[in-house]
Amino acid sequence: MSAAGRHAGSGMLRAPLLVKEIRTRLRARTVVISGNLYVLALCTVVLLGLLGGGSVGEALGWQIGSSLFKTLTYTQALLMLFVSPLVAASAVTGEVEQKTWDSLRAAPVTPRKIIAAKLSAATGVFLMLIFVSLPVASISFILGGVAPVDLLVVYSYTVFCTLTVGAMGLYWSTRFERSIASIPAATVTAVLVLIVSSPASEMNLRSLAMICPTEFLSATYSDAPVAFFGLECPPWVPALALLAALFACLVIASVTRLADERRRRHALRRAALLVLLALVAVFSAGEQVTADLTEPAARQAVGSIATQLLVVWMAAALWIGSSVPVTLGEPRRGPGRILTAPAGYVLLIFAACAPAVVASLIVCRAGAGLWRSSFLVFAGPAFMSSLTWALLARWLAGNSGSMRRFVGLACASVLALVIVVAPFAVLSAMADASENGEPAAVQFASLLSPLTAIWHSTGAGMYVRNLKAVTGLLGKDGPALATGAIFMASALALLARDIAAGRRPAPRGTGPA
Amino acid sequence: MNAIEVRNLTVRYGNVTAANCVSFSVPEGEIFGLVGPNGAGKTTTLKVLCGILRPDSGTVVVRGADMVTQPDVVKPQVGYMADFFGVYDYLTAREYLEFFGGLYGMREGIGDRILAMLRTVQLEGKVDAFVGTLSRGMKQRLYFARALIHDPDLLILDEPASGLDPRGRAELADTLREVHARGKTIIISSHILSELQDFVTSIGIMEAGRLTAVRSLRGDLGAATRHVLLHLVPADAGAACALLSSLAGVSDVRRARDGLVVCLPDSDEAVAAAVRALVSAGIRVLLPRADADLKEIFMKLTKGELM
Numbered sequence: 034m035s036a037a038g039r040h041a042g043s044g045m046l047r048a049p050l051l052v053k054e055i056r057t058r059l060r061a062r063t064v065v066i067s068g069n070l071y072v073l074a075l076c077t078v079v080l081l082g083l084l085g086g087g088s089v090g091e092a093l094g095w096q097i098g099s100s101l102f103k104t105l106t107y108t109q110a111l112l113m114l115f116v117s118p119l120v121a122a123s124a125v126t127g128e129v130e131q132k133t134w135d136s137l138r139a140a141p142v143t144p145r146k147i148i149a150a151k152l153s154a155a156t157g158v159f160l161m162l163i164f165v166s167l168p169v170a171s172i173s174f175i176l177g178g179v180a181p182v183d184l185l186v187v188y189s190y191t192v193f194c195t196l197t198v199g200a201m202g203l204y205w206s207t208r209f210e211r212s213i214a215s216i217p218a219a220t221v222t223a224v225l226v227l228i229v230s231s232p233a234s235e236m237n238l239r240s241l242a243m244i245c246p247t248e249f250l251s252a253t254y255s256d257a258p259v260a261f262f263g264l265e266c267p268p269w270v271p272a273l274a275l276l277a278a279l280f281a282c283l284v285i286a287s288v289t290r291l292a293d294e295r296r297r298r299h300a301l302r303r304a305a306l307l308v309l310l311a312l313v314a315v316f317s318a319g320e321q322v323t324a325d326l327t328e329p330a331a332r333q334a335v336g337s338i339a340t341q342l343l344v345v346w347m348a349a350a351l352w353i354g355s356s357v358p359v360t361l362g363e364p365r366r367g368p369g370r371i372l373t374a375p376a377g378y379v380l381l382i383f384a385a386c387a388p389a390v391v392a393s394l395i396v397c398r399a400g401a402g403l404w405r406s407s408f409l410v411f412a413g414p415a416f417m418s419s420l421t422w423a424l425l426a427r428w429l430a431g432n433s434g435s436m437r438r439f440v441g442l443a444c445a446s447v448l449a450l451v452i453v454v455a456p457f458a459v460l461s462a463m464a465d466a467s468e469n470g471e472p473a474a475v476q477f478a479s480l481l482s483p484l485t486a487i488w489h490s491t492g493a494g495m496y497v498r499n500l501k502a503v504t505g506l507l508g509k510d511g512p513a514l515a516t517g518a519i520f521m522a523s524a525l526a527l528l529a530r531d532i533a534a535g536r537r538p539a540p541r542g543t544g545p546a
Numbered sequence: 547m548n549a550i551e552v553r554n555l556t557v558r559y560g561n562v563t564a565a566n567c568v569s570f571s572v573p574e575g576e577i578f579g580l581v582g583p584n585g586a587g588k589t590t591t592l593k594v595l596c597g598i599l600r601p602d603s604g605t606v607v608v609r610g611a612d613m614v615t616q617p618d619v620v621k622p623q624v625g626y627m628a629d630f631f632g633v634y635d636y637l638t639a640r641e642y643l644e645f646f647g648g649l650y651g652m653r654e655g656i657g658d659r660i661l662a663m664l665r666t667v668q669l670e671g672k673v674d675a676f677v678g679t680l681s682r683g684m685k686q687r688l689y690f691a692r693a694l695i696h697d698p699d700l701l702i703l704d705e706p707a708s709g710l711d712p713r714g715r716a717e718l719a720d721t722l723r724e725v726h727a728r729g730k731t732i733i734i735s736s737h738i739l740s741e742l743q744d745f746v747t748s749i750g751i752m753e754a755g756r757l758t759a760v761r762s763l764r765g766d767l768g769a770a771t772r773h774v775l776l777h778l779v780p781a782d783a784g785a786a787c788a789l790l791s792s793l794a795g796v797s798d799v800r801r802a803r804d805g806l807v808v809c810l811p812d813s814d815e816a817v818a819a820a821v822r823a824l825v826s827a828g829i830r831v832l833l834p835r836a837d838a839d840l841k842e843i844f845m846k847l848t849k850g851e852l853m
Contacts, residue, residue: 046644046647046648046652046653046656047648048648049644049645049646049647049648049649050649052645053634053637053641053645056636056637056641057634057635057636057637060636061636131632131634132628132630132631132632133631133632133633133634135593135598135626135628135631136626136628136631136632136646136689136692137649138597138598139596139597139598139621139624139626140621140646140649140650141617141618141621141622141649141650141651142649
């Protein structure tokens with residue numbers, strides 16, 4: 034047999050995509066540098082931890098070991114949150130940039146296989162990075178204070194979390210044409226997960242907050258059980274369940290994205306989003322409502338569930354918003370046009386707003402001041418961020434539409450914003466009416482019927498007075514609104530420039546001959 | 547049987563229609579040249595033919611299977627070479643071809659097939675070299691080998707000669723003839739007509755997204771007539787034109803910068819008779835200088851040993 038013939042049974046033939054991915058990734062010069070930088074960062078943390086532990090003097094070895102392990106795991110989880118998007122977010126865009134994408138698409142290989150291979154190869158890199166941290170972590174084993182089960186739980190969580198964030202990166206790499214756009218998008222989304230899920234813990238949403246590494250680790254180290262579907266369970270149960278659900282959604286979204294690139298049907302992705310929302314609602318109900326609740330406590334619980342929906346909506350707003358560049362470019366034919374037409378997008382926004390509005394209604398009636406203000410603090414900027422993101426994404430995707438479409442979208446967005454904020458003013462007025470001693474039956478009725486709520490709000494003086502209160506609350510959130518406005522103005526300027534230049538780049542890999 | 551049948555193919559990018567109701571068919575064993583200026587829609591059409599793009603409307607049937615609904619059946623039969631291509635720099639030439647062979651489900655005998663392909667594109671000395679270390683021309687030849695690795699029945703080549711030196715172009719033409727001789731169908735695009743004229747058997751002309759003409763070069767153009775440029779003293783051109791027009795078999799005579807272009811029956815005897823008639827009438831026929839062909843000089847001075 035010839036020299037080449039000896040290779041006929043090699044891995045490249047059994048799993049060509051995976052082996053190619055692994056070889057090309059690990060042969061790149063940057064992999065050595067990035068791996069060493071990662072280890073260096075961990076070593077620095079350990080060194081500082083040891084020095085800090087030594088200075089205490091009175092601390093026992095196992096205490097230092099335990100503290101060191103905690104510090105290391107916090108650092109590693111946060112590092113992976115930033116490293117994994119970098120690794121995964123250029124998986125598909127890299128092929129486009131290297132001009133190898135067409136050859137791959139011309140071959141008989143399905144999008145599912147491409148995504149599986151890309152994700153597996155990225156997982157390989159993640160596992161390598163996590164594995165190389167073990168020797169560093171073993172310093173804490175020498176000192177003691179770390180149970181094997183802690184190691185297993187924390188490292189399993191880190192792997193799951195990294196995979197999910199990696200899948201997020203992969204998803205963004207299927208959306209954009211260039212890594213320069215997909216990598217920041219993936220990193221920002223990862224940070225948002227951290228930021229959005231962390232306050233969830235303050236709002237009786239501890240199980241949801243478990244997807245945030247810092248929240249999970251603090252819950253694990255404090256041995257605090259978390260309510261999940263009405264059951265008390267260790268933090269890793271909701272964490273892994275939610276991360277697995279999110280991971281599945283992202284993988285489905287990525288495959289769908291590649292499956293029909295030009296038509297870009299997103300029905301499946303959107304359905305996955307709705308499933309995720311429903312899932313969260315269901316487990317929230319299980320978490321909050323138990324049979325032995327008194328009436329006020331039950332009302333409080335219902336308010337809590339509604340708030341969870343609100344938080345999920347806010348988290349999902351970016352995702353929904355980022356559909357704009359795609360939605361506007363989709364062909365309108367068949368029954369799918371309801372979901373794919375611009376009007377469909379606006380409807381989707383309204384539909385996404387609906388739970389938030391209902392949530393605010395219930396929350397206000399439950400008399401939860403914190404939640405009410407949370408809604409005001411988050412909903413406006415969240416929607417503005419959604420729009421900003423949509424515009425930026427649209428610009429980055431290089432898919433500018435006509436001015437007419439843009440104006441229509443802007444008007445619809447402003448209208449949606451008004452619809453989100455205005456009911457709150459009404460509801461705020463109702464809350465005041467409740468405090469003024471209205472009958473419980475009226476309160477209960479207003480819980481059930483938005484129409485009743487509107488009827489109650491017709492007291493004009495009360496409405497105006499409470500509108501002022503709303504304005505005052507909005508004023509407290511000035512910096513966030515200003516930031517959103519600046520981003521939005523930048524996006525508008527970029528879009529205007531784009532439209533003025535009449536630039537209309539073709540979608541990925543589909544440039545005219 | 548037609549190797550490929552395209553019916554009313556339309557592809558749009560937003561408001562731009564890149565391919566507009568394109569219809570043509572290519573019989574088995576043909577070399578079909580798709581020509582047209584830049585931006586005519588050639589690449590878009592070819593991308594649809596090999597399943598990279600989905601058409602907005604129309605059908606593409608390759609050897610009886612629809613590309614849109616049966617890509618799994620069609621894609622293994624097609625070898626595609628893109629105009630702007632990339633290769634994986636961190637794979638060796640062998641691994642690169644193994645990778646694509648693996649994608650096409652090749653297992654048995656792939657090692658020998660890889661060697662044969664590398665020999666075909668004259669890269670047998672670079673089997674274990676990293677692709678990133680190869681020159682651009684070598685990468686292009688390796689890329690061509692990739693398109694052939696799974697022995698496709700239909701080869702779709704988009705501007706395959708761009709970036710190749712004259713020797714590379716000549717060798718590419720030879721390889722294409724060789725592939726064609728084995729009964730394969732080839733669709734090749736270019737905006738340089740001289741690249742195609744030596745070996746295509748039929749031609750389609752695209753402009754602004756439309757296929758404006760499809761002609762076979764085997765019949766009326768290729769076999770029946772020959773265009774000959776006769777170099778003459780300018781003063782004799784008028785008389786020569788009148789004389790040649792009166793000769794039997796001459797279908798057209800028109801003035802060119804260096805003399806006259808005469809459209810004659812495709813035979814050496816017809817050309818000799820025309821020259822004989824001119825000389826007999828006292829019209830001087832000039833012989834062009836032979837040292838003007840840079841391609842020949844290039845081919846003579848380079849032996850193709852720089853592998």
